[in-house]
Amino acid sequence: MLEQLYDKYGKRKIYLAIAFLIIVLNILILTITYQSKIKFTIDGQGFKYISHSDENIIFQDKEGNEVLVTIDLSHSGYTFSSIAGKYEIKYKDKTIKYDSSDWNNKGCFITLSDGRKYKQNFIRINVGEVSQADKFIPFDVQLVNNIEEVYDFIDGNFMIVIFIFSIPLIFFGLAGIMYPERIWDFQHILDVSGGEPTNFAIMLNVIGGILVIGFALLNPFIYN
Structure with a gap:
């Protein structure tokens, strides 16, 4: 079947068409991964990242209630936080x-909504993972931790980097x-002049190409 397509349209055009389809599939996978990474759940309540600017980050819960993060720009330099040294969540x-x-x-330090102060250690909770110990962490602290994790992902532009990295892999594979x-x-x-590859060498290149394309498509899940 492929040989017939090669004869009709040319092998190069078929190569480019298949590469285009794989890239579209890659974009679809990246989109699904992105959507899963910008969401988190606390005590059954779902939250989703909406947008951000220099001064604000906006999330929404599943009922549409806004979570507004206001950044103190005077403390936006190098800090432990991926957002800023000081910020407020409403x-x-x-x-x-x-x-x-x-x-x-x-x-x-996190000043909770009831006025108590919570000293944060340097190990944040991973988004989507809830351990037994999380049950003893106040809701406010879990909200801070998850917002930090999502913003760190958004600010790092990881999906764009993975997409750019995957393009040459797809063409090469x-x-x-x-x-x-x-x-x-x-x-x-x-190291070879005028030689011909054996069937085994050709088979290895084909298998290698399949593995390279597989890695390019599965890379978002590996990162995730």
């Missing part, structure tokens, strides 16, 4: 204050499948 009737402006000497002889020639351009 959610419903809660006001939560985070302060790690002097984390190196005093640590990180597909070339290994469709042009294994040329890949072999390229691999041995400096």
Whole structure:
């Protein structure tokens, strides 16, 4: 079947068309992964990242209630927090204050909505993972931790980096499948003159191409 398509449209066009379809599939996988990474749940209540600017980060719960993070720009330099040294979270009737402006000497403090102060250690909770110990962590602290994790992911532009990294992998892997002889020639351009690849060498290039494409597509899940 592929040979018929090669004869009708040309092998290069088929190569580009398949590469395009794989890239579309890759974008779909990245989109699904992104959507899962910008959400978190606390005590059965779901939250989702909406947007951010220099001064604010906005989340919403599943009922549409806004979670507003207001950043203190005077403490936005290097701190333990991925957001800023100081910021305030407003959610419903809660006001939560985070302060790690002097984390190196005093640590990180979260002023809970009831006025109590919670000293944060340097190990944050991973988004989506709830351990037995989390049951004893106040809701306000879990909210801070999850917002930090999501913002760290958003600010790092990891999905864009993974997408850019995956493009050459897709083209190279597909070339290994469709042009294994040329890949072999390229691999041995400096140590072989006029030689031909064996069937085994061709098979290895095809398998290698499949593995490379598989890695490019599964990389978001590996990161996740």
